[in-house]
Amino acid sequence: xxxxxxxxxxxxxxxxxxxxxxxxxxxxxxxxxxxxxxQLISDVLKKKTILPxxxxxxxxxxxxxxxxxxxxxxxKANSSNTAVMSFEILPVLASIAVLIVIASTAFxxxxxxxxxxxxxxxxxxxxxxINAHHAATANNMNYFIQVGDSAK
Amino acid sequence: xxxxxxxxxxxxxxxxxLSIAMEDPWLILEKSAKASQQLxxxxxxHSQSSxxxxxxxxxxxxxxxxxxxxxxxxxxxxxxxxxxxxxxYVTSQEGLxxxxxxxxxxxxxxxPSDINHLKKNYQLxxxxxxxxxxxxxxxxxxxxxxxxxxxYHIWIxxxxxxxxxxxxxxxxxxxxxxxxxxxxxFNKQFKKxxxxxxxxxxxxxxxxxxxxxxxVSNKFWSLRDLPSxxxxxxxxxxxxxxxxxxxxxxxxxxxxxxxxxxxRPITRGTEPKEGTVTIGSTNISARxxxxxxxxxxxxxxxxxxxxxxxxxxF
Numbered sequence: 001x002x003x004x005x006x007x008x009x010x011x012x013x014x015x016x017x018x019x020x021x022x023x024x025x026x027x028x029x030x031x032x033x034x035x036x037x038x039q040l041i042s043d044v045l046k047k048k049t050i051l052p053x054x055x056x057x058x059x060x061x062x063x064x065x066x067x068x069x070x071x072x073x074x075x076k077a078n079s080s081n082t083a084v085m086s087f088e089i090l091p092v093l094a095s096i097a098v099l100i101v102i103a104s105t106a107f108x109x110x111x112x113x114x115x116x117x118x119x120x121x122x123x124x125x126x127x128x129x130i131n132a133h134h135a136a137t138a139n140n141m142n143y144f145i146q147v148g149d150s151a152k
Numbered sequence: 153x154x155x156x157x158x159x160x161x162x163x164x165x166x167x168x169x170l171s172i173a174m175e176d177p178w179l180i181l182e183k184s185a186k187a188s189q190q191l192x193x194x195x196x197x198h199s200q201s202s203x204x205x206x207x208x209x210x211x212x213x214x215x216x217x218x219x220x221x222x223x224x225x226x227x228x229x230x231x232x233x234x235x236x237x238x239x240x241y242v243t244s245q246e247g248l249x250x251x252x253x254x255x256x257x258x259x260x261x262x263x264p265s266d267i268n269h270l271k272k273n274y275q276l277x278x279x280x281x282x283x284x285x286x287x288x289x290x291x292x293x294x295x296x297x298x299x300x301x302x303x304y305h306i307w308i309x310x311x312x313x314x315x316x317x318x319x320x321x322x323x324x325x326x327x328x329x330x331x332x333x334x335x336x337x338f339n340k341q342f343k344k345x346x347x348x349x350x351x352x353x354x355x356x357x358x359x360x361x362x363x364x365x366x367x368v369s370n371k372f373w374s375l376r377d378l379p380s381x382x383x384x385x386x387x388x389x390x391x392x393x394x395x396x397x398x399x400x401x402x403x404x405x406x407x408x409x410x411x412x413x414x415x416r417p418i419t420r421g422t423e424p425k426e427g428t429v430t431i432g433s434t435n436i437s438a439r440x441x442x443x444x445x446x447x448x449x450x451x452x453x454x455x456x457x458x459x460x461x462x463x464x465x466f
Contacts, residue, residue: 118423118424118425118426119425119426119427120425120426120427120428120429120436120437120438121427121429122429122431124425124429124438125429125431125436125447129412129414129436129447129449130431130434130436130449132388132390132401132412132414133401133410133412133434133449133450135251136386136388136401136403136410136412137403137405137410137412137450
């Protein structure tokens with residue numbers, strides 16, 4: 001049936017068959033849906049302007065929902081399905097990229113590797129670290145007084 | 153005198169000596185910990201840590217089962233500290249700072265109330281008696297059982313068990329820090345007024361890095377292979393200046409030694425640091441991991457802070 005519908009939109013079908021198809025379209029929801037899809041494909045191929053229907057987004061989302069969830073095991077890169085695979089992981093990669101951008105902007109955290117670390121010197125130790133330690137743990141009142149001084 | 157009477161007399165003489173000898177030697181530390189909380193005393197103690205030396209005048213009293221203390225720095229700025237139970241008031245030229253006392257075991261109250269924890273990590277031995285601040289004192293040495301902590305030498309008053317002197321040494325017997333009374337008098341009666349007279353609540357100022365919270369619901373780290381005997385005793389979080397971020401200070405103790413482990417997010421433009429340095433008697437070890445600068449700080453051997461900073465996992 002799909003072959004005949006396809007032929008209809010390619011103008012490769014005789015008048016009798018057109019009548020039969022249109023008759024089935026009115027009676028069968030499946031044929032109606034297929035014709036609608038083929039019409040859309042034909043319009044896209046002929047670069048016609050397509051006006052979105054109100055329920056187009058719903059249909060797309062519904063169709064995506066019905067797709068099986070990909071749980072890993074992507075097709076190997078050298079297989080004939082490479083293009084399909086790339087297309088499928090693009091949203092995943094895009095999501096990861098967006099998350100990294102959001103994380104590094106919102107949290108203002110430098111994403112450095114350990115190899116860029118500098119060797120620790122005395123001048124690198126913030127005085128507040130020493131003060132915070134002694135303020136919380138001192139067993140010598142002199143520390144406590146000094147910390148009280150510098151905490152302001 | 154019959155043989156039976158002689159034997160009875162001998163037992164009466166020997167039994168008290170036996171009971172003293174059999175008494176748990178660690179009990180003296182328990183008595184000492186209680187003495188530093190319960191006794192009334194006034195004196196001056198001298199503290200030395202690396203290149204710094206200070207003298208402090210101290211008055212301590214226990215009034216209606218509540219501890220009060222008043223300490224005045226005799227060197228440098230005339231700062232004062234007043235303790236009332238768990239509250240600590242620090243007065244300086246800048247004003248009044250109020251803090252809650254948690255892990256500060258201020259000299260001479262250096263011993264924890266739970267002595268049992270110390271037994272696992274320190275070896276106790278008795279040294280010679282000597283005169284300190286015109287009083288006889290018994291030396292107790294707590295020698296570290298491993299290389300993760302220093303040794304503590306405590307001279308305890310022969311009559312009332314108050315610690316009169318504390319010396320902390322490393323494993324080659326080099327002095328790390330010490331505090332000792334130069335004068336002390338006991339059994340004075342104090343009134344609450346003398347502690348509270350200098351507190352002017354209108355001069356309170358707030359520390360910039362005030363604590364945000366002590367309870368952290370989302371501990372995103374885990375710790376492995378900590379030095380033996382160290383337990384987490386506190387967790388403090390602070391807001392990083394100008395950022396909607398928290399940094400964390402985990403505090404660990406073995407009963408005598410304390411280590412702070414800082415987990416701080418690295419802000420843009422800051423180079424992460426790695427390594428170990430010594431400042432005075434304090435050792436610091438830094439490590440970088442996954443956007444966080446980890447630093448451990450403590451008056452403990454360098455190996456200890458290094459182990460702590462390496463113990464964090466995300």
